[in-house]
Amino acid sequence: MTSLNKMLNVLNIFGPDSLVINVDDIAKKLSLSRATAYRYVRELCDAGLLTRFDKNYTLGPKIIELDWMMRQYNPIISQGHEIMAQLSKSTELTVYMSMFCDGHIINTHIESDNKEYTLAFGRGRALPIFKGAQSKVLVANQKAFRLKKIYDEHIAQNEDYDMTWDQFNTETKRIRRNGFCVTHNELNNLSLTGIAAPIFNLENNEIIGSVAFLGTASEFEPTSLVVLVEHLKQATSAIERCAN
Template sequence: MTKFSRIVDVLDLFSETDTLLTAEEIAEKLQVSRPTAFRYAKELNAAGFLANYSGRYSLGARIITLDYRIRQSDPVLKIAETVLRQISDETGCDSIFCRMYNDEIINVHHEASNNPVGVSFGRGRPLPLFKGSAGKVMLSLLPAGKLQKLYDKNSHLPEVQEIATEWPDFKRYFAAIRKAGFYISDNEIDAGVIGIAVPVYASGIGIIGAISLVMSADRLHMINPEGIIAVLKQRAADIGTRLAELDN
């Protein structure tokens, strides 16, 4: 592992519960020497990625700056924002765009509707890997080898056991989702919330992410799920087409 990778690992140590860390705590968590942890913290502080509060470090302001730049310049996000706004206006439901980073499903944009639904995983927060419409749609598109690695690593988790207790059944479960091209979750992440997700592809790029429409369970009885799925698939295709055109 390179020095750069180890320095980036420092940023991953911070969470809602670990908001302030000393260099000694960083050393313990990363299993590095105290001088090395002090050097990492010093370099990150100088670059603005960490802020120093009398020897205790928190995430720095430069991360907020980068988040702003992503919102303004990321072509995927800019296209997705426009499309999700259309979806929310047409359906009266919240829409979410998720992407997969390593082994995490991340909510990168949430477009609220006139009938907002309280979801616990807002922008920037990882969603449960084996729960929810967006996560399951994206997992269904993984190569079999990578999906099996995730299964082997997480087969002890209750949410994985609920899907299947053996790899062949787990594989068939996600193969069915892949074949359908969508997934509807029912109270899987937040109580009383339904999610309907479809994948987003771009020619020459591959899988980009997933669009998920979220609504209250009561509202599901007021819509036509087949019609909603057709709309989502068309909007996902629109995103993929527009992204592919960027290279032309």
């Protein structure tokens, strides 16, 4: 891990139970000397990624600026949100765009009138690495060496998963072969169905995101799976052309 990665790892300490942190927290959780922890804090504050709060630190305003820049200038999101809006309107389903980042699955854009789904799986919230259609289609389409790394680091020793490498490898192959993924009730026990398809970089054929439908069984009833998958693939193809 590079020094930059170690420094940015400070941001991963924040969470629902860690709204503010101090140098001792950073040193302990990242196994750093206090001198190194102080240096990281100083540089992150200078960059606007942290803000001093009394003797503690909280997330800084630069993060909000970066979020705005991503929505405006990331071609997948800036070009894809209109396509997703049309998709949600025509199907009356919630539509998610998600990306794989640093071992996490992140929802980057949502088109929906359903506030319950938005709250439960909000934009920017990390999802389980291999649960739910978005996560599974993003993981399944990683390169072979990355798949083994994901399994070893996130699946093998995680009690939430009961999968051998062979089982994991077989499932990811099936998802790649199908070109989409369907899951039922894998996230938060809300009895929701997800259908996701990958977005690829047309220059190197690497996966760069996914688009997914999310809804209850009754919401999916008016339209067949075949038709919904075709809608998704048309949407992802349109986003790929816009983004490349």
